[in-house]
Amino acid sequence: MSGSDGASDAVLYEATDSGVAILTFNRPERLNAWGPDIAAGFYAAIDRAEHDPAIRAIVLTGRGRGFCAGAYLGPPRSADKVGESMENAGNANLDDLVGERPPHFVTTLRKPVIAAINGSCVGIGLTQALMCDVRFAAAGAKFAAVFARRGLIAEFGISWILPRLTSVGVALDLLLSARTFLAEEAAELGLVKEVVPGDELMKRALEYAEDIAANCSPTAMSVIKRQVYGDTVRDVVEANSLAGVLLQESLPRPDVIEGITSFLEKRPPQFPSLRPTDA
Structure with a gap:
């Protein structure tokens, strides 16, 4: 297995001898909340895996307690500046806020992408996970499409992918209520293929990825x-x-x-x- 020598330490890159690239969000101190650093590292790592003939499948996961806990909104002390920040954001290019590619670009990749959801999977993190081709989750991992509770709309294609993976009724429930639900319910709704104990998550996801890398x-x-x-x-x-x-x-x-x-x-x-x- 190669070391984490990707373009950014915000996303670690490993390649196994069995043809699987492991991409790991590496901002555990903020539950891997999405920001420009993770975006740039993610795109660089995805491009590397996509163009490496030795790589046949990609596994995406997070380090620490979170997979990706939504967009990084800054530390609590920045709360008094939110109004000013949002006024500026309204006139900004969204590419500067979330990166140059929309989450659905993952669906256009030639290689299968398997999400190993180790913890909090919220907001844009949920959208990124749903755009992966197959999802495994750690028992008890928390999911939420929190947009309505932040005064936001259904962002970046989640209103397209969510009803296709579940149903219109389920999508409306999750988006309108913006409620938190656990991995076990996510599996019942069809959002997750399997729920496994946290300490077995990567083993199971890699087992799946290595099987298709070897046999498909x-x-x-x-x-x-x-x-x-x-x-x-x-x-x-x-x-x-x-x-x-x-x-x-x-x-x-x-x-x-x-x-x-x-x-x-x-x-x-x-x-x-x-x-x-x-x-």
Whole structure:
């Protein structure tokens, strides 16, 4: 496993020998609340993993007691300056406040992203987690879409992803009430795949990531991600038609030949890696 030599110590980067990149939010003193430092480190780490042919899956987690406890609003002593700050923010470029990319850019990545939610997952942190492809959570981890309790609207695509993962009714409940709910309810609602004891979270998330890294075609996973997220805005006829085109394109690829051959020969597959230039 390589060391944390990423672009910023706000997000640690590790690469396992099994082809998994581990990205860790590293501002535990503020529960990894989102700020320009985490944003810059996150983008740099994601780009590094996305363009490294050796990496086939990405795990995102937080250090300490929080996954990401929303946007960093500053220390308590700054409360008397909130009015002035918000007036300035109203005229500011939001890119300067939250970073140059919207949370949904994670859905456009070619590689699967698995969130290992170790603790507080709130506000923009919740949005970031929901944009990951699969989520595991530590037992008792707290979730909240707190926007309404801060006088804010549903930010940065959470009103798009939340009803697609659950239902319109559930999304409205969580967004309008802005209530806190635990990992166990998140799993019942379909927001989390599994809830595991905190000390087993990374082991389970890595186990999952390493399995798909070893046994699933990187090219196939890339196309499947594009299909699933794209089909959210297509009707079934369009989705089926596109799937037919994509299937026809996939048949001559070495991935299909290797997938079938390795199955018949009862051996682990040796799928080719994605290159940085692969669409």
